[in-house]
Amino acid sequence: MSKPANNARARGSKPGTLKRLVKMLFSFYPVLLPLVMLGVVLCALINSIGSVFLQKALEVISTSWQTGDWAAARPQILGLVTTLAVIYIIGNLSSLFWNRYMGVVTQGSLMKLREKMFNHMQDLPIRYFDTNQRGDIMSHYTNDIDTLRQMISQSLPNLVMTVIVLTTVFSIMLYFSVWMCLVIVIGVLCMVALTKVLGSNSARFFIAQQRELGVVEGHIEEVMGGQKVVKAFCHEAAAEADFDERNERLFEVSQKANMFANILMPVLMNLGNLIYVMVALAGGVFLALGVPNLSISGLPLSIAVVVPFLNMTKQFCGQIGQISQQINAVVMGLAGAERIFALLDEEPETDEGYVTLVNAQVNPETWQIEEADHHTGLWAWKHPHRADGTVTYEPLRGDVQMDDVDFGYTPDHEVLHGVSVYAKPGQKIAFVGATGAGKTTITNLINRFYDIADGKIRYDGINVNKIRKADLRRSLGVVLQDVNLFTGTVMDNIRYGNLEATDEECIHAAELAGADDFIRRLPEGYDTMLTGNGSQLSQGQRQLISIARAAVADPPAMILDEATSSIDTRTEAIVQRGMDALMQGRTTFVIAHRLSTVRNSDLIICLDHGRVIERGTHDELIAKRGYYYQLYTGAFELE
CATH class of the missing domain: 3.40.50.300 (P-loop containing nucleotide triphosphate hydrolases)
Structure with missing residues (x-):
């Protein structure tokens, strides 16, 4: 029978799990990982500044339209386009770099983590293996590692990129117009409230899913190992019933986890579209009423400001949708990481012994047993005496x-x-x-x-x-x-x-x-x-x-x-x-x-x-x- 779930773990992942995971990744790749993250940051910043160049280009075109002097505008537009092309080339190169070496970091980290887990497992006492299902232990190396792989290689970089893009884009929007930013802030608060409700439920059930998956795999391994006994006692129907019970629990938590996750994405996307419409209406009203613009840039509210602002709004809302997509993978990865850390935190078998078994020989002069540096066929216990610092050799007899x-x-x-x-x-x-x-x-x-x-x-x-x-x-x-x-x-x-x-x-x-x-x-x-x-x-x-x-x-x-x-x-x-x-x-x-x-x-x-x-x-x-x-x-x- 499966063990009852730990109530503390059922509530959610431990707060320090992400911090511990990141610290471990940096210990595995202290140089390469910061370089990869730098590539992610650079790529995110470059993806965020396109609207600035669009605003500049619209401003030049608008001025040239009013003055009719297109000759002066051409070098400016060409310079903006050239600069934008160079920036995007750098962005593509940084994207190529971090995607290429993120695979090295991910697979290398998982290899070292598996090695760390296996080495630690060799140090665990027999009691641990007597009280845990082998299939559940195996799920640490399969399911938990796989969720961690997805989180490290995809979700964490995308999450970092999304946060940077959001911060950069919002800063640029605030630079252009404070009034229109307030419209976005109201919509984002609604998004955050919905994410908190739906996301927390999704996270809770994803953690439960990971736990129940280990229970199911443990049961399968147990039945496979005892298949002869199952058939000998015609226990097939009972084995199927036991499996169905565990499989049903896995289904219940999995479908709830995915239900909340699947609801969250379209809800946020529709809210994003609604925010876009609200910003467009607000911009139109402000232009029609001639509302003075409040901005850090000091630019007046115009089409050259509203159009790029709408593009940034779409980009901003899209990034929030990206967060909703990645957060479930992060939660599952953290659930897997927590189970892995639970294995690594198991107390190893204690060994305070200091008497060792050594190759020995008999000194022909003193007829005393002494340590040999080669195999002699004679073994002895090397016993250091802590009280006086002496060492004695006791022949291995089997008493x-x-x-x-x-x-x-x-x-x-x-x-x-x-x-x-x-x-x-x-x-x-x-x-x-x-x-x-x-x-x-x-x-x-x-x-x-x-x-x-x-x-x-x-x-x-x-x-x-x-x-x-x-x-x-x-x-x-x-x-x-x-x-x-x-x-x-x-x-x-x-x-x-x-x-x-x-x-x-x-x-x-x-x-x-x-x-x-x-x-x-x-x-x-x-x-x-x-x-x-x-x-x-x-x-x-x-x-x-x-x-x-x-x-x-x-x-x-x-x-x-x-x-x-x-x-x-x-x-x-x-x-x-x-x-x-x-x-x-x-x-x-x-x-x-x-x-x-x-x-x-x-x-x-x-x-x-x-x-x-x-x-x-x-x-x-x-x-x-x-x-x-x-x-x-x-x-x-x-x-």
Whole structure:
């Protein structure tokens, strides 16, 4: 189900969004963007001054008509036309410049913004992805970016140009006649009132449209990912009903947004025509009554003033219509920008760790562990001690201890209560319990995908909070129940566990996992291209590649979260031999529903509702005849 809309966002875009966006654009292009805006301003000014030359030309023609001296008028008219031609050539060049490089600024800014978003997304905690739909996150990169593209490349330059033209034209009109400007001011006030009513409603619904679009895309992505489940349970009709409900909400806000936007333009255009008629009537009346002109120029009211004034009135009203067209795109762009900034403002995963994992070697003279500048096959924790400034090196062994750990995904709902687990290097620890008992949660805490509420987790005697997360996770191999294969070759997917691994090391890891045999039977062997999360492979084959990926990382500790749950019995026997070899000498945490896979564990921990209720070896737990005994002797698997 979609989350309820945030009421604060439903009211409109945050006031600082435009300022923040402009600041970011200038940071991306500190030189080119000002030059582009200068071109926009120059183009706008040139488009505004045509009426001045028209007035001058009419004044020269009117004087020549009265005096009959056309010879003196020709050089003046020629000079005016030549000057106007030069100015318009400059205007065309500036227009060509800003349109050409605005594309560079727009696409370059969006490229950098996408990169900024993606890089920040890599720093977000797992909690963010657990609580947000993937489709809604994806809409930041598609819909929100696209609305931003339209706003940056078209709406903002046109808006700047329109404001400059309005200011310039109004100043020129005020220069010619104050009385006729008052007529325009009255009409503009009516336009502003209508724009405020219709525009605010349009903006509100455009923002809601952007939000609902993310909800719809999130739902589509969710249903597409679970299409097999939908069909298996004949849930097509219900899925259609759920989609129709979300699509209907999107339709309602979209049609209202576009209704107000579509009404605004013709209303303003008709008001503009009405203002034009009012100015023409006022000019005619003033001329007929001989009303003295009030102007900065000191020119008397005449045809030479009224005609250019009418042209400027038409231009002025047309620019107000342009604002109404661009304002909706700006509102949509700001809605998209606000959603993007909301993603960028998400708190990144905190990491205060200072203990790092380094290549190490043993000094033959002192027999002490020291840091090496090359790969030695020996790893150590580099532990700076802030109290005295010394640095110690602790060998990476895979000793994991959890002491009295409490944890809850939300503060009001605790899922682990006083859990203690002790794993010595090389031990195989198995977690057994019903779904929701807390098995996977424990492994998530060892990886520090989540931080504990109380208690301690130590790795090789070091508090995991002191270990840098990237180094902690590099020391842990993980095989999950849900396999994720990426677009690329089989070799690329295995090498994902260790990007520095050679082809030979990847093949050895596949042999260890029992995957080499089926990989070599693929059309192009290890060079076979995988797409769609490895859709051309069976679930078991995908899992085998995932196990090989963990094997090539060669970590001292392994987490196997139901790694063989999707593999048939025959394949499981093959995999188990590889897994036994993989686990040899490594600390291993195993979560399995099939109790047969945990029988040879050094320690089996039984969990129930986030509490440890039994622990011991297989034989010890069978002898107790408790929870584990009931599970093992019962004719059922844990589900």
